Amino acid sequence: MSQVEIRELRKSYGALEILHGVSLNIEEGKFVVLVGPSGCGKSTLLRMLAGLETVTSGDIFIGSDRVNDTQPKDRNIAMVFQSYALYPHMTVAENMSFSLRLKQESPAVIEREVKRAAEILGLTPLLPRYPRQLSGGQRQRVAMGRAIVRNPQVFLFDEPLSNLDAKLRVQMRAEIKQLHQRLGTTTVYVTHDQIEAMTMADEIVVMRDGKIEQLGAPLELYDRPESVFVASFIGSPSMNLLHGSVVTKDGAFGVKVSNGDVLPLDGDWSKSVGKFVTYGIRPEDISLGRDDLKVRVDVIEPTGPETQVLGTIGDDKVTVLLKARADYTPDATVGFAIDQSRVHIFDAESGRRLASSSQKALAH
Numbered sequence: 001m002s003q004v005e006i007r008e009l010r011k012s013y014g015a016l017e018i019l020h021g022v023s024l025n026i027e028e029g030k031f032v033v034l035v036g037p038s039g040c041g042k043s044t045l046l047r048m049l050a051g052l053e054t055v056t057s058g059d060i061f062i063g064s065d066r067v068n069d070t071q072p073k074d075r076n077i078a079m080v081f082q083s084y085a086l087y088p089h090m091t092v093a094e095n096m097s098f099s100l101r102l103k104q105e106s107p108a109v110i111e112r113e114v115k116r117a118a119e120i121l122g123l124t125p126l127l128p129r130y131p132r133q134l135s136g137g138q139r140q141r142v143a144m145g146r147a148i149v150r151n152p153q154v155f156l157f158d159e160p161l162s163n164l165d166a167k168l169r170v171q172m173r174a175e176i177k178q179l180h181q182r183l184g185t186t187t188v189y190v191t192h193d194q195i196e197a198m199t200m201a202d203e204i205v206v207m208r209d210g211k212i213e214q215l216g217a218p219l220e221l222y223d224r225p226e227s228v229f230v231a232s233f234i235g236s237p238s239m240n241l242l243h244g245s246v247v248t249k250d251g252a253f254g255v256k257v258s259n260g261d262v263l264p265l266d267g268d269w270s271k272s273v274g275k276f277v278t279y280g281i282r283p284e285d286i287s288l289g290r291d292d293l294k295v296r297v298d299v300i301e302p303t304g305p306e307t308q309v310l311g312t313i314g315d316d317k318v319t320v321l322l323k324a325r326a327d328y329t330p331d332a333t334v335g336f337a338i339d340q341s342r343v344h345i346f347d348a349e350s351g352r353r354l355a356s357s358s359q360k361a362l363a364h
Contacts, residue, residue, distance in 0.1 A: 002063035002076075002153035002186055003028045004049065009058035011044055011210075018044050020210045021058070026203075031180050031187045035197040036207035036233070043158055045207075046190045050079050050156050062153060073102075078147035079156040082163060084139045086131040086146075093118075093127040096145045117148040120182065121175075137168045144179065155180075157189040161196065173199060194234050198222070206230050224344075228351040231280050231344060237308065237319045240286075242279040243348065246272040253356075255279040255345070258314030264292055266340040267356030277354065280344035283308070283321035291335030295320065297328045309334070 004026040011019040019041045026032045034042040047053040049060060051072035060067050067075050086095050093114055100110045118124045121141045131139055140160060147155060157176070161169045177200050180187055191197060197204045198218045205215045206229075214221060214230045225231035231239045244257040246269050253269040254262035255277060263279055286293060295311035295318050302308075302325060309320040309328065320336055328334055345354045 003061075004154060004186060004188065005059075005061040006045075006049075007059040007061075009045070009048065009060065010056045011041070011048060011053065012056045017056075018210050019048075019056075022210070022212060024205060024212065024215070026186060026188065028186055029184045030202045031177075031189065031200060032203045032205060033189045033191060033197040033201035034205045034207060035191055035194055036213075038192060040207040041210040042190045042192075042207050046079075046156055046158055046188060049154070049188060050077060051075055075154075076150075076152055077154045077156055078150045078152035079158065080140075080143050080147050080160050082159045084131075084143045084163075086139060086142060088131050090130070091127065092123060092129050092131075092134070092142050092145075095131070095142055096123075096127075096149055098146065099150050113149040113151070114145075117145040120148065120179065121145050136164050137172055140164065140172055141175070144176070148179075148183070152185065155185050155187040157187065159191055160189075161191075161193075169196075176200065195236055198234070204234070206233060224353075225280075226353045228278055228280070228346045231346070235282060237283045237321060239280045239282050239344070240316075240318050241346075242281075242313060242316045242318070243276075244279060245274060245276050248273060258316060259294075261294055261313070263343075264338060264340050265343065265345070265356070269345075269356050272345075272354065272356075275354075276348035278346040278348055278351070280346060281338055282342065283319040284323075285339040285342040286320045286336045287339070288322065288324070289337030292338040293318070293320075293336045295334050295336060297330055297332050297334055299330065300326065300328055302326075 006022055006024040009019055009022045022045060034045060036042050044053060048055055055068045062075060096114050096117060097110045100113060118127055121144060123141055123145055126138060161172050164172060173196060201218055203215060204218055204221055206213045208229055214226045221230060221234050225234060228241060232241060242257045244255040247254055247256045247262060249262050253265040255265060256262050295313055297309060297311045299310040307322045307326045311318050347354055
Protein backbone atom coordinates (compact mmCIF):
# COMPACT_ATOMS: atom_id res chain seq x y z
CA MET A 1 0.00 0.00 0.00
CA SER A 2 1.11 3.55 -0.67
CA GLN A 3 -0.05 7.10 -0.31
CA VAL A 4 -0.78 8.96 -3.54
CA GLU A 5 -0.12 12.69 -3.76
CA ILE A 6 -1.03 14.94 -6.68
CA ARG A 7 0.40 18.47 -6.71
CA GLU A 8 -0.88 21.23 -9.01
CA LEU A 9 -1.44 18.78 -11.85
CA ARG A 10 -2.23 20.23 -15.27
CA LYS A 11 -2.98 18.52 -18.56
CA SER A 12 -3.24 20.29 -21.90
CA TYR A 13 -3.72 19.18 -25.46
CA GLY A 14 -2.31 22.11 -27.38
CA ALA A 15 -4.26 25.19 -26.30
CA LEU A 16 -7.00 23.10 -24.68
CA GLU A 17 -6.42 22.68 -20.92
CA ILE A 18 -8.23 19.65 -19.45
CA LEU A 19 -6.96 19.73 -15.85
CA HIS A 20 -6.44 23.06 -14.13
CA GLY A 21 -3.97 22.64 -11.27
CA VAL A 22 -5.51 19.69 -9.41
CA SER A 23 -4.05 18.91 -5.97
CA LEU A 24 -5.12 15.85 -4.00
CA ASN A 25 -3.70 13.75 -1.18
CA ILE A 26 -4.93 10.14 -0.97
CA GLU A 27 -4.02 8.43 2.28
CA GLU A 28 -2.56 4.94 2.31
CA GLY A 29 -5.27 2.25 2.24
CA LYS A 30 -8.14 4.62 1.40
CA PHE A 31 -10.81 4.02 -1.24
CA VAL A 32 -11.21 7.32 -3.10
CA VAL A 33 -13.81 7.83 -5.83
CA LEU A 34 -13.48 10.49 -8.52
CA VAL A 35 -16.94 11.45 -9.69
CA GLY A 36 -18.36 14.02 -12.05
CA PRO A 37 -20.08 14.47 -15.41
CA SER A 38 -18.56 13.40 -18.72
CA GLY A 39 -15.68 15.64 -19.72
CA CYS A 40 -14.85 16.83 -16.20
CA GLY A 41 -11.32 15.35 -16.33
CA LYS A 42 -11.69 12.40 -13.94
CA SER A 43 -10.61 9.69 -16.42
CA THR A 44 -7.75 11.87 -17.66
CA LEU A 45 -6.54 12.24 -14.07
CA LEU A 46 -6.71 8.47 -13.55
CA ARG A 47 -4.80 7.79 -16.77
CA MET A 48 -2.11 10.23 -15.68
CA LEU A 49 -1.78 8.31 -12.40
CA ALA A 50 -1.40 5.13 -14.44
CA GLY A 51 1.19 6.69 -16.74
CA LEU A 52 -1.02 6.36 -19.81
CA GLU A 53 -1.14 10.16 -20.24
CA THR A 54 1.83 12.51 -19.91
CA VAL A 55 1.91 15.30 -17.33
CA THR A 56 1.89 18.85 -18.73
CA SER A 57 2.93 20.31 -15.37
CA GLY A 58 2.72 19.42 -11.70
CA ASP A 59 3.80 16.28 -9.84
CA ILE A 60 2.50 12.79 -9.05
CA PHE A 61 3.93 10.86 -6.09
CA ILE A 62 3.23 7.21 -5.29
CA GLY A 63 4.67 6.66 -1.85
CA SER A 64 7.83 8.76 -1.74
CA ASP A 65 8.56 8.33 -5.45
CA ARG A 66 7.87 11.03 -8.03
CA VAL A 67 6.52 9.05 -10.97
CA ASN A 68 5.91 11.72 -13.65
CA ASP A 69 8.43 10.10 -15.99
CA THR A 70 8.13 6.50 -14.74
CA GLN A 71 6.83 3.94 -17.23
CA PRO A 72 3.41 2.41 -16.38
CA LYS A 73 4.92 -1.07 -15.86
CA ASP A 74 7.34 0.35 -13.28
CA ARG A 75 4.78 2.27 -11.17
CA ASN A 76 3.60 -0.80 -9.24
CA ILE A 77 -0.03 0.03 -9.93
CA ALA A 78 -2.76 -2.16 -11.41
CA MET A 79 -5.61 -0.78 -13.52
CA VAL A 80 -9.01 -2.33 -14.18
CA PHE A 81 -10.65 -0.98 -17.33
CA GLN A 82 -14.28 -0.52 -18.36
CA SER A 83 -13.80 -2.90 -21.30
CA TYR A 84 -12.14 -5.71 -19.22
CA ALA A 85 -9.35 -5.90 -21.89
CA LEU A 86 -9.03 -9.69 -21.65
CA TYR A 87 -7.09 -11.68 -24.25
CA PRO A 88 -9.68 -13.85 -26.03
CA HIS A 89 -7.20 -16.58 -26.96
CA MET A 90 -6.03 -17.07 -23.35
CA THR A 91 -7.78 -18.98 -20.56
CA VAL A 92 -8.80 -17.25 -17.33
CA ALA A 93 -5.64 -18.57 -15.65
CA GLU A 94 -3.47 -17.35 -18.53
CA ASN A 95 -5.10 -13.90 -18.52
CA MET A 96 -4.58 -13.58 -14.77
CA SER A 97 -0.95 -14.70 -14.91
CA PHE A 98 0.04 -12.65 -17.96
CA SER A 99 1.78 -9.80 -16.10
CA LEU A 100 3.68 -12.25 -13.90
CA ARG A 101 4.87 -14.18 -16.95
CA LEU A 102 6.06 -10.92 -18.51
CA LYS A 103 8.10 -10.31 -15.35
CA GLN A 104 9.48 -13.86 -15.73
CA GLU A 105 8.31 -14.94 -12.29
CA SER A 106 8.84 -18.58 -11.43
CA PRO A 107 6.06 -21.09 -12.17
CA ALA A 108 5.61 -21.64 -8.43
CA VAL A 109 5.06 -17.93 -7.76
CA ILE A 110 2.65 -17.65 -10.71
CA GLU A 111 0.63 -20.65 -9.57
CA ARG A 112 0.48 -19.38 -5.99
CA GLU A 113 -0.63 -15.85 -6.91
CA VAL A 114 -3.23 -16.98 -9.46
CA LYS A 115 -4.64 -19.49 -6.97
CA ARG A 116 -4.82 -16.81 -4.24
CA ALA A 117 -6.62 -14.30 -6.49
CA ALA A 118 -8.99 -16.97 -7.86
CA GLU A 119 -9.98 -17.99 -4.33
CA ILE A 120 -10.60 -14.38 -3.30
CA LEU A 121 -12.84 -13.77 -6.31
CA GLY A 122 -14.53 -17.17 -6.57
CA LEU A 123 -12.91 -17.89 -9.93
CA THR A 124 -11.27 -21.26 -9.18
CA PRO A 125 -13.77 -23.37 -11.21
CA LEU A 126 -13.43 -20.94 -14.14
CA LEU A 127 -9.63 -20.99 -14.52
CA PRO A 128 -9.65 -23.32 -17.59
CA ARG A 129 -12.32 -21.31 -19.44
CA TYR A 130 -11.92 -18.67 -22.13
CA PRO A 131 -13.43 -15.14 -21.90
CA ARG A 132 -16.13 -16.01 -24.48
CA GLN A 133 -17.42 -18.66 -22.05
CA LEU A 134 -17.93 -16.14 -19.23
CA SER A 135 -20.69 -13.72 -18.25
CA GLY A 136 -20.03 -10.00 -17.97
CA GLY A 137 -19.66 -10.19 -14.19
CA GLN A 138 -17.25 -13.13 -14.45
CA ARG A 139 -15.13 -11.24 -17.00
CA GLN A 140 -14.98 -8.28 -14.66
CA ARG A 141 -13.80 -10.53 -11.84
CA VAL A 142 -11.08 -11.93 -14.11
CA ALA A 143 -9.93 -8.37 -14.87
CA MET A 144 -9.81 -7.72 -11.12
CA GLY A 145 -7.94 -10.98 -10.57
CA ARG A 146 -5.34 -9.96 -13.13
CA ALA A 147 -4.80 -6.80 -11.08
CA ILE A 148 -4.66 -8.62 -7.72
CA VAL A 149 -1.89 -11.05 -8.72
CA ARG A 150 0.48 -8.12 -9.17
CA ASN A 151 0.20 -7.16 -5.48
CA PRO A 152 0.22 -3.48 -6.48
CA GLN A 153 0.72 -0.46 -4.28
CA VAL A 154 -2.37 1.16 -5.83
CA PHE A 155 -5.48 -0.11 -7.62
CA LEU A 156 -6.98 2.11 -10.34
CA PHE A 157 -10.53 1.44 -11.58
CA ASP A 158 -11.87 3.24 -14.67
CA GLU A 159 -15.70 2.94 -14.69
CA PRO A 160 -15.47 -0.86 -14.34
CA LEU A 161 -19.20 -1.49 -13.92
CA SER A 162 -20.66 0.63 -16.70
CA ASN A 163 -21.04 -2.32 -19.11
CA LEU A 164 -23.03 -4.43 -16.63
CA ASP A 165 -26.79 -4.54 -16.13
CA ALA A 166 -28.32 -2.87 -13.08
CA LYS A 167 -28.61 -5.99 -10.90
CA LEU A 168 -25.05 -7.11 -11.65
CA ARG A 169 -23.71 -3.61 -10.98
CA VAL A 170 -25.12 -3.76 -7.45
CA GLN A 171 -23.54 -7.19 -6.89
CA MET A 172 -20.15 -6.18 -8.29
CA ARG A 173 -20.22 -2.96 -6.29
CA ALA A 174 -20.41 -5.00 -3.10
CA GLU A 175 -17.69 -7.38 -4.30
CA ILE A 176 -15.26 -4.56 -5.05
CA LYS A 177 -15.91 -3.00 -1.64
CA GLN A 178 -15.38 -6.36 0.08
CA LEU A 179 -12.18 -6.83 -1.91
CA HIS A 180 -10.87 -3.50 -0.66
CA GLN A 181 -11.81 -4.34 2.92
CA ARG A 182 -9.91 -7.62 2.59
CA LEU A 183 -6.77 -6.36 0.84
CA GLY A 184 -6.61 -2.79 2.17
CA THR A 185 -4.85 -1.55 -0.99
CA THR A 186 -5.03 2.17 -1.79
CA THR A 187 -7.71 2.49 -4.46
CA VAL A 188 -8.69 5.26 -6.88
CA TYR A 189 -11.99 4.60 -8.62
CA VAL A 190 -13.55 6.67 -11.42
CA THR A 191 -17.29 6.69 -12.09
CA HIS A 192 -20.03 9.02 -13.32
CA ASP A 193 -22.51 7.14 -11.09
CA GLN A 194 -22.95 8.96 -7.79
CA ILE A 195 -24.65 5.92 -6.20
CA GLU A 196 -21.42 3.96 -6.74
CA ALA A 197 -19.52 6.86 -5.21
CA MET A 198 -21.79 7.12 -2.16
CA THR A 199 -21.83 3.40 -1.38
CA MET A 200 -18.17 2.54 -2.01
CA ALA A 201 -15.97 5.50 -1.11
CA ASP A 202 -14.08 6.47 2.01
CA GLU A 203 -13.76 9.86 0.33
CA ILE A 204 -15.45 11.32 -2.74
CA VAL A 205 -13.77 13.85 -5.03
CA VAL A 206 -16.38 15.74 -7.07
CA MET A 207 -14.84 17.14 -10.25
CA ARG A 208 -16.15 19.80 -12.58
CA ASP A 209 -14.48 21.36 -15.63
CA GLY A 210 -11.02 20.03 -14.76
CA LYS A 211 -11.08 21.20 -11.13
CA ILE A 212 -12.06 19.74 -7.77
CA GLU A 213 -15.42 21.18 -6.78
CA GLN A 214 -15.55 19.52 -3.35
CA LEU A 215 -14.07 16.53 -1.55
CA GLY A 216 -15.01 14.73 1.64
CA ALA A 217 -16.69 11.69 3.13
CA PRO A 218 -19.86 10.61 1.28
CA LEU A 219 -22.32 11.73 3.97
CA GLU A 220 -20.40 14.97 4.48
CA LEU A 221 -20.98 15.87 0.83
CA TYR A 222 -24.58 14.70 1.02
CA ASP A 223 -25.39 16.66 4.20
CA ARG A 224 -23.39 19.79 3.43
CA PRO A 225 -22.82 20.39 -0.29
CA GLU A 226 -20.79 23.54 -0.82
CA SER A 227 -22.35 24.41 -4.18
CA VAL A 228 -25.48 23.92 -6.27
CA PHE A 229 -23.43 21.67 -8.54
CA VAL A 230 -22.53 19.24 -5.74
CA ALA A 231 -26.03 19.45 -4.27
CA SER A 232 -27.59 18.43 -7.58
CA PHE A 233 -24.97 15.78 -8.39
CA ILE A 234 -24.85 13.89 -5.07
CA GLY A 235 -28.07 12.15 -4.08
CA SER A 236 -30.77 10.17 -5.88
CA PRO A 237 -33.39 11.48 -6.41
CA SER A 238 -31.42 14.71 -6.63
CA MET A 239 -31.99 17.70 -4.37
CA ASN A 240 -34.90 20.00 -5.18
CA LEU A 241 -33.59 23.43 -6.17
CA LEU A 242 -36.13 26.26 -6.09
CA HIS A 243 -35.32 29.79 -7.22
CA GLY A 244 -36.41 32.89 -5.31
CA SER A 245 -35.34 35.69 -2.99
CA VAL A 246 -34.99 36.05 0.78
CA VAL A 247 -37.89 37.93 2.42
CA THR A 248 -39.35 38.54 5.85
CA LYS A 249 -42.92 37.54 6.65
CA ASP A 250 -44.67 37.84 10.00
CA GLY A 251 -41.34 38.34 11.75
CA ALA A 252 -39.79 35.23 10.22
CA PHE A 253 -37.48 34.71 7.27
CA GLY A 254 -38.29 32.78 4.13
CA VAL A 255 -37.63 32.46 0.42
CA LYS A 256 -40.30 33.74 -1.96
CA VAL A 257 -40.41 31.42 -4.98
CA SER A 258 -41.81 31.86 -8.48
CA ASN A 259 -45.45 31.00 -7.62
CA GLY A 260 -45.49 33.63 -4.86
CA ASP A 261 -45.29 31.18 -1.93
CA VAL A 262 -42.80 31.84 0.87
CA LEU A 263 -40.81 28.77 1.95
CA PRO A 264 -39.66 28.74 5.59
CA LEU A 265 -36.09 29.45 6.76
CA ASP A 266 -34.50 28.77 10.14
CA GLY A 267 -32.13 31.31 11.67
CA ASP A 268 -31.29 34.97 11.13
CA TRP A 269 -31.16 35.91 7.44
CA SER A 270 -31.54 39.67 7.94
CA LYS A 271 -28.32 40.41 6.02
CA SER A 272 -29.61 38.46 3.02
CA VAL A 273 -33.07 40.01 2.65
CA GLY A 274 -33.67 40.81 -1.02
CA LYS A 275 -30.87 38.51 -2.17
CA PHE A 276 -31.62 36.08 -5.01
CA VAL A 277 -30.95 32.54 -3.83
CA THR A 278 -31.50 28.87 -4.62
CA TYR A 279 -33.50 27.04 -1.95
CA GLY A 280 -32.42 23.39 -1.68
CA ILE A 281 -34.35 20.61 0.03
CA ARG A 282 -33.89 16.88 -0.52
CA PRO A 283 -36.96 14.82 -1.49
CA GLU A 284 -36.82 12.73 1.71
CA ASP A 285 -36.80 15.88 3.88
CA ILE A 286 -40.33 16.71 2.70
CA SER A 287 -43.24 14.97 4.42
CA LEU A 288 -46.97 15.03 4.99
CA GLY A 289 -48.08 17.69 7.45
CA ARG A 290 -48.00 21.48 7.35
CA ASP A 291 -48.52 23.33 4.07
CA ASP A 292 -44.94 24.67 3.84
CA LEU A 293 -44.73 23.52 0.25
CA LYS A 294 -47.73 23.55 -2.08
CA VAL A 295 -47.01 21.21 -4.98
CA ARG A 296 -49.05 20.76 -8.13
CA VAL A 297 -48.91 17.02 -8.75
CA ASP A 298 -47.73 15.85 -12.19
CA VAL A 299 -46.95 12.15 -11.74
CA ILE A 300 -47.14 9.58 -8.94
CA GLU A 301 -44.52 6.80 -8.93
CA PRO A 302 -45.23 4.07 -6.35
CA THR A 303 -42.27 1.75 -5.69
CA GLY A 304 -43.81 -0.36 -2.91
CA PRO A 305 -42.15 0.88 0.29
CA GLU A 306 -41.99 4.47 -1.00
CA THR A 307 -43.91 6.85 -3.22
CA GLN A 308 -42.30 9.49 -5.40
CA VAL A 309 -44.46 12.50 -6.09
CA LEU A 310 -43.24 14.47 -9.11
CA GLY A 311 -44.71 17.92 -9.27
CA THR A 312 -44.29 21.62 -9.96
CA ILE A 313 -43.97 24.78 -7.88
CA GLY A 314 -44.22 27.78 -10.17
CA ASP A 315 -41.35 27.48 -12.66
CA ASP A 316 -39.52 24.71 -10.78
CA LYS A 317 -39.86 20.94 -10.76
CA VAL A 318 -40.09 19.16 -7.39
CA THR A 319 -39.74 15.57 -6.20
CA VAL A 320 -41.20 14.41 -2.88
CA LEU A 321 -40.16 11.02 -1.48
CA LEU A 322 -42.76 9.67 0.94
CA LYS A 323 -42.22 6.66 3.21
CA ALA A 324 -45.85 5.77 2.66
CA ARG A 325 -48.25 4.91 -0.11
CA ALA A 326 -50.16 7.80 -1.60
CA ASP A 327 -52.59 8.26 -4.43
CA TYR A 328 -52.94 11.85 -5.59
CA THR A 329 -54.82 13.04 -8.65
CA PRO A 330 -52.67 14.68 -11.36
CA ASP A 331 -53.03 18.50 -11.34
CA ALA A 332 -54.15 18.42 -7.69
CA THR A 333 -52.33 20.81 -5.34
CA VAL A 334 -51.00 19.08 -2.22
CA GLY A 335 -49.39 20.66 0.83
CA PHE A 336 -46.22 19.17 2.35
CA ALA A 337 -44.07 19.97 5.39
CA ILE A 338 -40.38 20.89 5.10
CA ASP A 339 -37.75 19.86 7.64
CA GLN A 340 -36.31 23.35 8.08
CA SER A 341 -33.12 22.02 9.70
CA ARG A 342 -32.33 20.28 6.39
CA VAL A 343 -32.74 23.31 4.10
CA HIS A 344 -29.71 24.42 2.02
CA ILE A 345 -29.36 27.98 0.70
CA PHE A 346 -27.09 28.88 -2.21
CA ASP A 347 -26.22 32.20 -3.80
CA ALA A 348 -28.13 32.40 -7.10
CA GLU A 349 -25.24 34.03 -8.96
CA SER A 350 -22.18 32.10 -7.75
CA GLY A 351 -23.94 28.87 -6.83
CA ARG A 352 -21.97 28.73 -3.55
CA ARG A 353 -23.46 27.80 -0.19
CA LEU A 354 -24.73 30.61 2.07
CA ALA A 355 -25.07 30.59 5.85
CA SER A 356 -27.39 32.54 8.14
CA SER A 357 -25.92 34.99 10.65
CA SER A 358 -26.50 32.47 13.45
CA GLN A 359 -24.71 29.71 11.49
CA LYS A 360 -21.77 32.02 10.83
CA ALA A 361 -21.57 32.85 14.53
CA LEU A 362 -21.49 29.13 15.40
CA ALA A 363 -18.75 28.57 12.82
CA HIS A 364 -16.57 31.12 14.63
